[in-house]
Amino acid sequence: MIPEIEYASKAEINNFQVGKLKVLLQYLNTNSAFYKRLFSTHKIDISTINSLEDLAAIPTTTKDDLQQYNDDFICVPKNKIVDYVTTSGTLGDPVLFGLTDSDLDRLAYNEAISFACAGVGQDDVIQLMTTIDRRFMAGLAYFLGARKLGAGIIRVGNGIPELQWDSILKFKPTYIIAVPSFLLKLIEYAKQHNIDLNNSGIKGAICIGEPLRAQDFSLNTLSKKIKESWNIELYSTYASTEMNTAFTECEQQKGGHQHPELIITEILDDNNQPVAKGESGELTITTLGVEGMPLLRFKTGDIVKAHYEKCECGRNTMRLGPVIGRKKQMIKYKGTTLYPPAMHNILNDFNEVEAFVIELSHNSIGTDEILIKIAVNTPTESLLQSIKNHFRAKLRVLPKIEFSDKKEIQKLQFPKMSRKPVMVIDNRNQA
Ligand SMILES: [Zn+2]
Numbered sequence: 118m119i120p121e122i123e124y125a126s127k128a129e130i131n132n133f134q135v136g137k138l139k140v141l142l143q144y145l146n147t148n149s150a151f152y153k154r155l156f157s158t159h160k161i162d163i164s165t166i167n168s169l170e171d172l173a174a175i176p177t178t179t180k181d182d183l184q185q186y187n188d189d190f191i192c193v194p195k196n197k198i199v200d201y202v203t204t205s206g207t208l209g210d211p212v213l214f215g216l217t218d219s220d221l222d223r224l225a226y227n228e229a230i231s232f233a234c235a236g237v238g239q240d241d242v243i244q245l246m247t248t249i250d251r252r253f254m255a256g257l258a259y260f261l262g263a264r265k266l267g268a269g270i271i272r273v274g275n276g277i278p279e280l281q282w283d284s285i286l287k288f289k290p291t292y293i294i295a296v297p298s299f300l301l302k303l304i305e306y307a308k309q310h311n312i313d314l315n316n317s318g319i320k321g322a323i324c325i326g327e328p329l330r331a332q333d334f335s336l337n338t339l340s341k342k343i344k345e346s347w348n349i350e351l352y353s354t355y356a357s358t359e360m361n362t363a364f365t366e367c368e369q370q371k372g373g374h375q376h377p378e379l380i381i382t383e384i385l386d387d388n389n390q391p392v393a394k395g396e397s398g399e400l401t402i403t404t405l406g407v408e409g410m411p412l413l414r415f416k417t418g419d420i421v422k423a424h425y426e427k428c429e430c431g432r433n434t435m436r437l438g439p440v441i442g443r444k445k446q447m448i449k450y451k452g453t454t455l456y457p458p459a460m461h462n463i464l465n466d467f468n469e470v471e472a473f474v475i476e477l478s479h480n481s482i483g484t485d486e487i488l489i490k491i492a493v494n495t496p497t498e499s500l501l502q503s504i505k506n507h508f509r510a511k512l513r514v515l516p517k518i519e520f521s522d523k524k525e526i527q528k529l530q531f532p533k534m535s536r537k538p539v540m541v542i543d544n545r546n547q548a
Pocket of ligand 1: 369429430
């Protein structure tokens with residue numbers, strides 16, 4: 118199931134992608150009202166785009182573009198759309214991604230080769246601990262991918278540790294797909310109910326939504342906590358609806374591998390210029406082989422670092438390191454640039470912290486302020502001091518930290534219509 122192109126040389130991969138890009142540009146110029154207009158407004162002759170570097174001549178596409186011109190991005194008539202997926206738009210209204218029959222095949226292929234990359238095979242059974250409905254793409258992709266790969270899948274959905282364990286003990290899956298912090302809940306439940314974690318038959322977890330590793334690929338606090346109790350392999354997978362593509366770790370667990378037949382990637386700085394190798398920047402993607410709503414130079418908003426050296430697994434494809442943060446949530450604080458996930462990591466080091474939320478605001482002179490509200494069982498001055506010391510040691514700056522009521526924090530974390538808990542409340546762009 119592993120495509121040969123992943124083992125091809127860098128030059129071969131590059132040529133292969135240029136060929137695919139030419140096909141995409143023709144397709145967009147014929148079928149996409151948005152890109153047709155973009156090419157004509159900027160006087161772009163697509164026949165002059167003959168390398169991946171030439172892409173720089175084309176303006177980037179933003180989330181706001183998707184929202185403002187949603188219909189213009191859709192390249193097929195409505196009766197060709199099979200599955201309706203939406204993402205939350207930055208301006209409020211959801212953005213529709215219409216998937217055609219062929220897009221669903223592509224999605225299945227994408228997930229099948231991603232599973233294969235993480236070592237899942239035909240004899241494996243995967244327990245899905247994420248939502249498959251609610252107009253989400255991910256759960257459906259996992260289902261289709263497992264089917265394509267020939268593996269079994271048990272769709273339990275998210276939450277409910279009791280039901281998850283019931284299913285694990287009864288049907289003996291070998292892999293699970295979950296948010297890593299949920300694995301802690303599974304561990305807690307198992308311990309309370311005398312379930313032997315390390316004889317459960319689970320070999321590995323494919324983890325979404327939260328990073329497992331530091332930038333050097335060493336385990337972060339969350340995955341250390343998981344592995345202390347449950348000796349399973351942890352594979353990170355990173356994907357989004359806009360990308361229609363996943364970056365999943367191989368057995369080396371050193372970043373998510375790119376699939377060259379499915380996506381072109383660029384890592385750009387604030388001025389839309391490529392960053393130097395080894396620097397972090399905004400992941401910008403071009404989808405390949407998408408029929409319903411293909412995207413060209415779409416800025417994902419995620420800050421990442423790319424790794425280009427050959428992987429020990431033999432693949433020559435680029436790997437993406439753990440997401441450093443959302444570009445929108447970048448904080449300039451006392452001369453340091455930081456992102457909320459770094460603060461999540463520090464707070465995760467304290468078992469006493471039961472819940473937290475990070476509030477960002479502008480102060481009277483227009484610079485960023487950070488207030489972290491934490492809930493603990495027994496608030497003490499010494500605990501607060503040790504949290505502060507840990508911040509100073511790890512981040513070299515100290516945000517404001519205060520104790521708050523758990524119920525209050527949970528109310529902030531789950532506003533109406535939210536699909537997942539809100540860990541960061543950003544009040545900086547309000548008047
Ligand atoms: Zn690898």
